Amino acid sequence: MFNTSNIAHLTRRRLLGINAQFARRWQSTGSEPPPAGGHLPSIATSTILRSTRDSAIRTPGIHWLDEGASTTPGNVLAGRETRKMNLYQAVRDAMSIALTKDDTAVIFGEDVAFGGVFRCTMGLAEEFGRERVFNTPLTEQGIAGFGIGLASMGHTAIAEIQFADYIFPAFDQIVNEAAKHRFRSGGQFGVGALTIRCPTMSVGHGGLYHSQSPEGYFMGASGLKIVIPRSPIQAKGLLLASIRDPNPVIFMEPKILYRSAVEQVPVDDFEIPLGKAEVLVPGSDLTLLTWGTPLYHCETALSMLSSPPAPLGPHVPASLRSAKIELIDLRTILPWDVDTITESVNRTGRLVIVHEASRTGGVGGEISAEIQKRCFLKLNAPVKRVTGWDTPVPMQYEKFFIPDPLRILDAVVETLSY
Amino acid sequence: MASLARISSRLSRRIPLARAIQTSADTTQLAQDASHSEPFTVKLHEDSFRAYRTEIPGLEVQVTKDGLLSMYKEMNSMRRMEMASDALYKQKLIRGFCHLAIGQEAVSVGLERGITPEDRVITAYRCHPFAVLRGGTIKGVIAELLGRQAGMSHGKGGSMHIFTPSFFGGNGIVGAQVPVGAGIAFAQKYMEKPVATYAMYGDGASNQGQVFEAFNMAKLWDLPVVFVCENNKYGMGTSAERSSSNPEYFTRGDKIPGIQANGMDIIAVKKAVEHTREWVLSGKGPIILEFVTYRYGGHSSTQDPIRGLQRYIEEWGLATEEELKKLDKEAKAEVDQAVEEAKASPIPFEHDLWTDIYYNGYRAPIHCVGVSVKRFTTI
Numbered sequence: 001m002f003n004t005s006n007i008a009h010l011t012r013r014r015l016l017g018i019n020a021q022f023a024r025r026w027q028s029t030g031s032e033p034p035p036a037g038g039h040l041p042s043i044a045t046s047t048i049l050r051s052t053r054d055s056a057i058r059t060p061g062i063h064w065l066d067e068g069a070s071t072t073p074g075n076v077l078a079g080r081e082t083r084k085m086n087l088y089q090a091v092r093d094a095m096s097i098a099l100t101k102d103d104t105a106v107i108f109g110e111d112v113a114f115g116g117v118f119r120c121t122m123g124l125a126e127e128f129g130r131e132r133v134f135n136t137p138l139t140e141q142g143i144a145g146f147g148i149g150l151a152s153m154g155h156t157a158i159a160e161i162q163f164a165d166y167i168f169p170a171f172d173q174i175v176n177e178a179a180k181h182r183f184r185s186g187g188q189f190g191v192g193a194l195t196i197r198c199p200t201m202s203v204g205h206g207g208l209y210h211s212q213s214p215e216g217y218f219m220g221a222s223g224l225k226i227v228i229p230r231s232p233i234q235a236k237g238l239l240l241a242s243i244r245d246p247n248p249v250i251f252m253e254p255k256i257l258y259r260s261a262v263e264q265v266p267v268d269d270f271e272i273p274l275g276k277a278e279v280l281v282p283g284s285d286l287t288l289l290t291w292g293t294p295l296y297h298c299e300t301a302l303s304m305l306s307s308p309p310a311p312l313g314p315h316v317p318a319s320l321r322s323a324k325i326e327l328i329d330l331r332t333i334l335p336w337d338v339d340t341i342t343e344s345v346n347r348t349g350r351l352v353i354v355h356e357a358s359r360t361g362g363v364g365g366e367i368s369a370e371i372q373k374r375c376f377l378k379l380n381a382p383v384k385r386v387t388g389w390d391t392p393v394p395m396q397y398e399k400f401f402i403p404d405p406l407r408i409l410d411a412v413v414e415t416l417s418y
Numbered sequence: 419m420a421s422l423a424r425i426s427s428r429l430s431r432r433i434p435l436a437r438a439i440q441t442s443a444d445t446t447q448l449a450q451d452a453s454h455s456e457p458f459t460v461k462l463h464e465d466s467f468r469a470y471r472t473e474i475p476g477l478e479v480q481v482t483k484d485g486l487l488s489m490y491k492e493m494n495s496m497r498r499m500e501m502a503s504d505a506l507y508k509q510k511l512i513r514g515f516c517h518l519a520i521g522q523e524a525v526s527v528g529l530e531r532g533i534t535p536e537d538r539v540i541t542a543y544r545c546h547p548f549a550v551l552r553g554g555t556i557k558g559v560i561a562e563l564l565g566r567q568a569g570m571s572h573g574k575g576g577s578m579h580i581f582t583p584s585f586f587g588g589n590g591i592v593g594a595q596v597p598v599g600a601g602i603a604f605a606q607k608y609m610e611k612p613v614a615t616y617a618m619y620g621d622g623a624s625n626q627g628q629v630f631e632a633f634n635m636a637k638l639w640d641l642p643v644v645f646v647c648e649n650n651k652y653g654m655g656t657s658a659e660r661s662s663s664n665p666e667y668f669t670r671g672d673k674i675p676g677i678q679a680n681g682m683d684i685i686a687v688k689k690a691v692e693h694t695r696e697w698v699l700s701g702k703g704p705i706i707l708e709f710v711t712y713r714y715g716g717h718s719s720t721q722d723p724i725r726g727l728q729r730y731i732e733e734w735g736l737a738t739e740e741e742l743k744k745l746d747k748e749a750k751a752e753v754d755q756a757v758e759e760a761k762a763s764p765i766p767f768e769h770d771l772w773t774d775i776y777y778n779g780y781r782a783p784i785h786c787v788g789v790s791v792k793r794f795t796t797i
Contacts, residue, residue: 111655137625137661138592138653166591169626205513207576209590389772395514395576396565397771 040405041303043260043296048280049231053082056264059233060278065240065269082264087257090232090265091120091197094239095158097269099128102156104193105243107133109143109160117162118199118258144170144196148178151194151248158243164200164252165209171217178248179223192246197239200228200252201293201356202402207395213292213357213388215252215333219366225249225274226333228292232263237272238331245274254292277337279344283326286416287344289367290354291330294403298327298354301408316409320416333363341367342374349380350418352411354403359387381418386411439710440465443524443682443726449478452734457482460730466686470668472675472705475693479685483736489531489684490731490742493523493724494749496547499556502757503546503563503577511761512563515590516577519544521713524684524723525648526551529616531684532691538606540586540599541618543578544648552585556753561760568763572770593619593626596645600632603643603704614698616691618646622653624667633671633704640703644694645671647708648681668708681709682723685730 041047050056057080064076085093098105107121113135115122125133136143140161147157161167167174174196182190202211215226225247229235235253242249280295281302288298302325308316326344330336345351351371353364368383386403393401445463452458457480467474500518507516519526526547529539541548546559554570562569563577570580571588578590586602589595599617606613623629624647636643647667651658658665668676675697679690687709694707712721720726731737 114655117655135656135660137656138622139625139627141627142625169591169593169628207514208579210515391772391775394574394771396573396766400771 040300040309041296042300043257046261046296046299048295048299049261050233050263053080053264056082056233057266059237059266059272061272061276062233062237062266063271063273065271081267083267084262085232085236085265086259086262087229087232087235087253088118088120088259090236090263091239091253092122092124093265093267094236094243095121095124096127097240098156098158098243099124099132101269102243104154105132105156105158106150107158107160108136108146109197110138110162111135112160116160118253118255120197120253120258121160140166140169141173144173145177147194147196148173148181148191148248151191152181152189154193156193156243157191157195159194159196161196161198163210163255164198164214165212167196167198167214167250168217170196174224174248174250175218175221179221181223181248183223190246191248194248195239195243195245195251196249197251197253199255199258201254201256202393202398203256204398204402205395206393207398208392211393211398213252213355215250215355216357216362218250219334219363221334223247224334226252227274227331228252228254228333229331230254230292230295230329231257231261232265234272234329234331236265237270238274240269241271241274244271249274252292256293272331275332275335275337277331277340278329279326279340280329281325281327283324283348285323285325285348286350286352286412287326287328287341287348288352288354288408288412289328289330289341291333292356294354294356294408295327295329297403297405298408300405301412302327304405304409305412312409316413317417320413323412323416325412336363336367338370338374341371345371345375346378349375349378350415351375351379352384352386352408352415354386354408354411356388356402358390359385360390362387381415384411384415437465437468439468439678440680441682441710441712442680442720443684443723444720444729445680446479446683446685446730448734452483452736454483454736460685462683462686462689463680466680466683467690468668468678470666470671470676470678470706471673472677472697475677475679475689479689481685485531486727486731487737487745489527490724490727491745491749492527492551493684493727494746495556495752496523496526496550497724498749498753499550499559499756500546502753503560506560506564506757512577513565514576515543516563517544519547519713521722522648522650522681522711523547524687524726525681525709525711528684528687529646529691532688533614533616533695535584536611536613537695538584538586538599538602538613538615539618540589540595540602540615542592542595542620542623543588543590544620545578545580545588548585549580549582549588553582554580554585556756557759560757561763564760564763565765566760566763567766568760572774573766574770574774593623593629595619596623596626596629597632597635599643599645600636600641603636603641603698604639607639607642612699613642614695615641615643616646617643618648620653621647621649621651621658621665621667622656622661624670625653625662633674633706636704637671637674640701642698643704644691644698645674645704645706647706648711649708650711650713652713666708668706671704671706674704674706676706676708678708678710681711682721682726684723684727 112121113125147159150157229238242251364385440463449459449461462477500520506512530551558570565573580588603615668678680686694705697705
């Protein structure tokens with residue numbers, strides 16, 4: 001919905017202005033500022049983010065794809081370089097590698113030749129040519145269909161839908177054409193070379209059409225994959241894996257993290273496997289499952305649980321403060337990693353799922369049903385969902401719509417003391 | 419795929435050099451002496467219109483002093499309102515999105531002058547002036563932008579979603595309003611009412627598939643709808659020539675005739691609107707009306723629609739510069755007051771978060787907004 005010149009710059013600045021300062025404010029849900037020095041983690045201080053070279057190159061599951069590289073794990077880390085990147089820079093880095101290594105790869109979408117509204121394609125048109133990185137008309141259904149045709153010729157099609165909220169005109173092409181292409185041709189054709197990127201989740205003030213999380217709408221579209229990264233390293237590795245995956249992938253990038261999530265990102269070509277959830281914090285008392293932006297709210301909630309700020313003290317029983325919570329990033333939403341979640345819940349006996357999309361029809365409902373079937377006798381409490389409400393995303397009340405650390409803490413306390 | 423960039427530049431050179439549309443705001447001439455009390459006739463520049471599968475509207479237009487002065491005042495109010503919105507946006511009092519129509523005042527004010535309150539208008543996200551002119555208030559628009567109770571959608575819609583009984587919004591999704599406009603027009607035809615629908619969209623939206631679907635239905639059923647393309651030369655960040663294989667938007671309706679009009683001269687706008695309204699009401703089916711405009715006052719002062727009208731008024735001896743300045747000051751005061759009143763309005767009621775989703779009184783099967791937060795809301 002961006003328009004040119006001043007407004008575009010304004011809006012862009014506004015959106016990209018979701019900087020560390022805003023993120024901190026967003027994290028502190030109390031009416032008072034946190035104590036000097038702060039005690040709650042935020043995106044800026046998150047321990048989930050890998051801020052050193054050493055930790056970055058040891059990212060679990062990282063799979064290096066250097067030409068002629070040795071496959072012996074012992075050899076691969078020596079000489080690996082990293083560079084400080086935020087999420088949009090990591091996305092750009094991944095696409096730059098894809099364009100370099102794959103002559104058929106092209107990138108297209110609304111305003112991508114100028115760098116895109118979130119700068120993910122900044123400079124790619126200049127570097128790789130306007131025949132490989134080009135603007136399309138405002139035509140989401142056309143973009144998706146065009147990408148399907150291109151991919152069915154075996155070319156790598158990397159499409160951008162400017163906001164996940166605008167993906168609905170393309171819904172038919174994605175669900176009826178892309179997802180079913182392989183099945184309906186008896187395996188003769190596929191559109192595995194298609195990847196559709198789109199910025200998703202809330203910005204705090206995007207309202208009806210700029211803060212939605214539409215991943216749940218695609219859950220019934222067998223044949224598709226849906227991937228949502230949490231950080232720059234994850235974004236690069238998962239995007240490269242998505243681009244090369246032999247199935248069509250919708251890659252949703254949490255827009256509030258574009259600038260606020262910063263890591264040391266390995267500069268080499270690497271992938272992070274699709275279809276695998278990652279246990280970020282091991283635990284034994286409760287499984288806390290989420291993806292994308294709410295991971296950082298979960299981290300804050302866990303900090304509040306172990307050492308609640310004074311006003312929260314009376315609401316967090318002392319007996320629960322030492323609870324070991326297992327924090328899991330689902331990463332691939334479709335098909336989701338049933339095994340990892342089942343194994344975890346069988347150990348912990350409790351599951352809390354957090355996502356920004358509304359509860360009814362949300363991904364959490366599907367996971368809850370499957371887990372309560374698989375772990376029924378091991379569950380000590382009902383599966384709890386912390387989600388957006390069953391309303392459109394309200395502009396003025398967006399901060400009450402989005403699950404925040406307090407609501408997550410509340411759910412964790414309730415589930416632990418069930 | 420070989421070099422799209424080169425292909426497109428070659429194409430743009432191949433577009434036939436038909437006589438270009440006039441886009442100056444001040445090329446209308448007196449056809450007779452201007453009168454202070456009686457209607458008088460002016461003549462539009464001969465290149466104010468181009469036509470596709472039809473004739474251009476007549477160039478002679480009757481105007482009145484009062485009409486011109488009140489249009490001048492209204493255009494100023496609209497610009498002041500948009501400028502105030504811009505300032506509030508920069509102060510971060512308006513959150514979310516805010517698309518302004520500065521420089522396109524001739525279209526909104528001129529359109530309203532060419533139609534009746536019974537006609538219907540639906541547009542995209544550059545909607546603030548229409549909301550005011552179709553029965554809303556400046557305070558109601560600004561308050562909506564601020565997300566306050568006094569907003570015309572009670573603070574729930576924001577900049578892109580403002581409605582009045584004869585104005586169907588304010589629509590955020592590019593192109594989505596165009597088939598909706600066809601449906602509105604069908605209802606009008608069904609009720610056999612002599613009224614028209616103006617379904618507006620931008621040059622960017624004109625490439626959405628559903629715009630063509632709407633064209634087809636409208637022509638198939640000869641609906642009384644005027645498809646108005648506000649061509650401000652840019653769809654988001656991409657210029658019309660780089661997004662549209664045929665940037666002559668008034669010719670894109672296949673069997674639907676089209677008029678291209680100077681969208682910077684309010685007299686030409688009003689004439690084009692009256693002409694197209696007569697067309698659809700005479701049962702000839704839909705027509706496309708493309709207004710060529712510029713945002714932000716255009717490239718030069720001759721492309722600023724307010725300065726253009728000011729020049730007519732002064733040159734035709736209808737009012738002095740001082741008298742016009744007084745009108746401008748009144749417009750500014752009106753907007754300033756509206757801004758203060760809007761700012762004083764509180765943020766929406768809590769219940770506005772979970773009401774108006776279903777029809778009032780209907781309870782969703784699952785509680786929309788849980789009560790579990792209550793435990794911590796006291797801190």
